[in-house]
Amino acid sequence: MMNNSQEAAAEPAVRAHGLTVRRGTGRTSRTVLDALAFDVPRGRITGLLGPSGCGKSTLLRAVVGTQAHVTGTLDVLGRPAGHPALRSRIGYVTQAPSVYDDLTVRQNLDYFAAVLDPGRPAAARRREAVARAVADVDLTPRADALAGNLSGGQRSRVSLAVALLGTPELLVLDEPTVGLDPVLRRDLWALFHRLTAVRGATILVSSHVMDEAERCHDLLLMREGRILAHGTPDDLRTRTGAGTVEEGFLRLVDAANATTAPTTATLQENRR
Numbered sequence: 328m329m330n331n332s333q334e335a336a337a338e339p340a341v342r343a344h345g346l347t348v349r350r351g352t353g354r355t356s357r358t359v360l361d362a363l364a365f366d367v368p369r370g371r372i373t374g375l376l377g378p379s380g381c382g383k384s385t386l387l388r389a390v391v392g393t394q395a396h397v398t399g400t401l402d403v404l405g406r407p408a409g410h411p412a413l414r415s416r417i418g419y420v421t422q423a424p425s426v427y428d429d430l431t432v433r434q435n436l437d438y439f440a441a442v443l444d445p446g447r448p449a450a451a452r453r454r455e456a457v458a459r460a461v462a463d464v465d466l467t468p469r470a471d472a473l474a475g476n477l478s479g480g481q482r483s484r485v486s487l488a489v490a491l492l493g494t495p496e497l498l499v500l501d502e503p504t505v506g507l508d509p510v511l512r513r514d515l516w517a518l519f520h521r522l523t524a525v526r527g528a529t530i531l532v533s534s535h536v537m538d539e540a541e542r543c544h545d546l547l548l549m550r551e552g553r554i555l556a557h558g559t560p561d562d563l564r565t566r567t568g569a570g571t572v573e574e575g576f577l578r579l580v581d582a583a584n585a586t587t588a589p590t591t592a593t594l595q596e597n598r599r
């Protein structure tokens with residue numbers, strides 16, 4: 328028989344069933360996530376991939392509990408998405424870096440650390456957490472630079488450092504590598520792998536760059552608000568007979584389009 332901690336480890340980090348989201352109001356209201364069912368396993372990197380507008384950010388917002396008009400079942404770390412007890416257990420990085428330009432990197436992190444772990448007795452713990460998060464994202468040499476004077480990629484890394492502060496069990500990252508050069512992208516993916524391997528974190532990361540799919544343990548491939556495929560990169564290549572995940576994804580899109588007779592615009596969108 329499994330004990331409580333074994334049960335928690337076996338339970339997926341995210342479990343969705345019949346997950347549906349409508350966005351917009353009145354006549355512009357439409358279904359952007361359509362009855363999704365999937366699990367995100369713990370301790371692994373799950374990549375959420377699909378063309379622009381397919382619903383990746385909406386799905387990530389639903390997981391962190393900030394998306395309105397969500398129906399169906401969506402459990403995160405054993406609780407309904409958005410439950411207050413999940414706040415300190417999830418780190419979330421949005422597409423737009425959320426940092427204060429008039430504070431230094433370290434001051435930004437000090438500020439968020441004080442919100443997470445307030446009080447004078449926690450000062451030493453906060454200093455340690457800030458130093459570790461800055462080092463995790465390779466910004467130690469720029470720790471005293473104003474965030475407003477950093478490059479776009481460096482600002483994104485400050486946001487990621489903020490998300491790492493509380494040592495979250497689940498990291499939800501919305502296109503964290505956009506605008507980064509190849510070296511930084513490689514380094515960030517190495518960090519993601521360290522976080523799962525060493526700290527046991529679960530990472531749910533979106534991207535529309537297909538070569539990043541190869542770096543994930545599991546993939547959720549999306550198209551037009553639905554899950555097109557779910558499995559490891561190897562599963563996807565085997566299932567489609569393709570040499571790469573990108574080619575496999577395009578084959579699945581073509582097969583799906585053949586049955587739904589899309590417009591040319593839809594096809595072009597899916598090939599982006």
Ligand SMILES: Nc1ncnc2c1ncn2[C@@H]1O[C@H](COP(=O)(O)OP(=O)(O)OP(=O)(O)O)[C@@H](O)[C@H]1O
Pocket residue numbers: 350351352355356357359377378379380381382383384385386535
């Ligand atoms: N406020 C809104 N009202 C109506 N539809 C919306 C609204 N916001 C977003 N949408 C639609 O919801 C769909 C999903 O958007 P979402 O931002 O989740 O896609 P995405 O896959 O993250 O795109 P990208 O990769 O470009 O960030 C899109 O088709 C978008 O047009």
